[in-house]
Amino acid sequence: MNMDDYRRAADSMEPSEHCRNEVLNMKNIRITRKKNHRMTAVLIAAAVMAAGGGMLIAADSLGTFDKLIGVQEKKDARGFSYDKYDRNNYEAIAENDEIPEESLSASNEKLSVSCDSVYCDGSSLLLGLTGEFYENVMKDYGSVHFDCEVIVNGKTHELRGARDWDCGFWRFDGRLYRDESRENGFSGSICLGLTEEYSITEPTVIEVRMYNIGDLNWNEPRGSRLGDDVSFTVSVTPDTALRRTPMLSMEQDGFSAKVYEISPACIMLGSSHPEWYEANTETIVYPDGTTSPKYSIHAGWYDENGNPLEPLDYTMDLDRDGCHVCPYAYADTSRLTVKWVNVQEQDENGSPKVIYEYTFDLTE
């Protein structure tokens, strides 16, 4: 008796032939993954045949976060990016989102919006939004921004509030993106990073108020607002298993770094410079007599393939245990390397010189 018995049994199993037709024709596909206990109907996806023999995936069969995958690279009719600053790894988020068990949609005289996907690992909360403008405001624009207030466990978090640990969150942003599959339709997200004190550990009802809707694009001056405030509630059930807190740390030669948290929503990393650097006053004197500091040290993080991790929020400046802490977009990697470079000095390739580096093995 051995595992060949298992292999033989597994070899004999094949999916029904009708599955092939359903997958390839994208007709009558039953989406059951995100059923909630009130939703007993089977969702039916439709297919759209594109010209030239190609096939488009029916947008309605995709979750909100699925539709946001790659939004950072998209450009609107005027050549502006939809939002190149949105660093979220929507692919990882889409693999772990849920349809909220209860969500109310809302509308004003210009738009309707509802929250139909939620990612929550307790520390990060992302609300996936879909909706429609009643006018064709997104004909030329790729994205619309808004101010927002979210009430979690009685604590009000404001988009335009101060960003520090005392306010209960480390990150907050919201945007709506043009949904190319629907005229006047949009998909979007509200992203909230919660500090330990305000983390969500139990099923919770979140109150959301969107206001100042219509800051059409970060590259544009503020346009006319798109109607009054829009408010809705959504119930959130956290899945804290999505978040790992390995708390790996190193300290060598005065350099130190820590891996605080890894989840599909973010990788929270911290680093600090040696004391000799903080106190260093050496300067470089150029031939024309001008001077500049000899050292300007910056730390950067890289995945196992040497690709730099994307900071989620450039404006964030947190300190924890003497480390400068920053959230980065999730990367599927088994190693994280932190490199300290002196930007005042170049290596043989003309890149800032690496003065120290360390690699964390995440599989240990």
Added chain:
Amino acid sequence: MKQDEMAAIYDKYKNTVYRTAFAYCRNRADAEDIMQEVFLRRFAAAKTFEDENSEKAWLLRVTANKCKDLFKSAWRRYNVPLEAAASVAEIPQDNEVYHAVMALPADYRLAVHLFYYEGYSIAEIARIMRKTEAAAAAVLCRARKRLKRMLGEELEL
């Protein structure tokens, strides 16, 4: 993506995805639903992969996630008690080893399937199941111990 490309991908990986999903779900209906979703996701993602191994590993990672999503969904939590879930298991053959594997907890079944059927290493299983290598090794070790307990020492692993 063109339909012939989609068909080629489907035909190449349908059994891999379906069998992995079945190992986790233990019933045909759920495994087929998950398989459909995985391919829907694959075609929507329009990703390019370095090689076949990368593509297969990506599909299995999505499969594992979809399986976990299904079992953690509120709908299933509220509507399918454990006894009922066990009773709908569709075990296809009268095969002692297969029955024993199917009687393991879901994570154990998935690890056993990936290791013994798909031939993945502990490190690769860890990546697919989004666990550390130590955690993946522990799951596999516990699964083996349980199989030995169920089937006796004559089971060769």
